[in-house]
Amino acid sequence: MTTGTLCLVRLLPLLDVLESPVRQPVREVVPGGADFAERERTAQQExxxxxxxxxxxxxxxxxxxxQLALAGGAMTAELAELATALGWRPAGPCGLRCTWPACAPSAEGCVRHRAFQPQQTLAARLRRKLGAESRPWYLMSVDLASDDDEPFEFVTEIGADGYESRKVAQYMDGRLVCVxxxxxxxxxxxxxxxxxxxxxxxxxxNDLHAEEASTEFFESRWQQGLTGSIR
Structure with missing residues (x-):
């Protein structure tokens, strides 16, 4: 069986759901379902x-x-309708009692549980401005203008005080240095x-590529750094 045939076989159940005469088009089930991107752009502007x-x-x-709290409730309701329209069946640890996307990710291993919670999203920054406690976070940055004999990648732990607490630098030859x-x-x-x-x-x-990293990624790189090179 070719890869293309295998992919088609996997898609057939979903096609059956979408083409079923008892199903309504998603746009009819969820008004405005086609303009999520535009709504997101508008929300970011606001x-x-x-x-x-x-x-x-x-x-x-x-x-x-x-406004965001109200919009979040409305979006949860839309997601629930969309899941029903697509014939979604619960597959989380709660089994048939799972009510995603209206539930809370309280069960261990829940499909909605996020071990990595970014601290530099706009929502997280807004929460801190309203008094939420600052937490350590992790930054991976690549210096696009570094010389060959300089480290080009840094993975950094940043404390709740806003200062670097640990950092691992990587050189082009694979060497790692911890401070x-x-x-x-x-x-x-x-x-x-x-x-x-x-x-x-x-x-x-423009000379720097930066993205937030998880605790697990940093700790893994830190342990590698203690050995002096990427294994």
């Missing part, structure tokens, strides 16, 4: 407007947070003493 107007209007952030607050400089790599720039500054730097 988020940015709230951030830029907060100095002149301190309540702008609070109002936007309330932390007890050993701030090693083999030409230094733990910065300055506060980590904002995420907006990272995104605006």
């Amino acid at each position: 988020d940015e407007q709230a951030l830029t107007s907060r100095e002149g209007d301190p309540t702008a952030i609070t109002r936007r947070a309330e 932390d607050r007890e050993h701030r400089t090693r083999d030409g790599v230094t733990l910065s003493s300055e506060r980590v720039p904002s995420w907006t500054e990272f995104e605006a730097n």
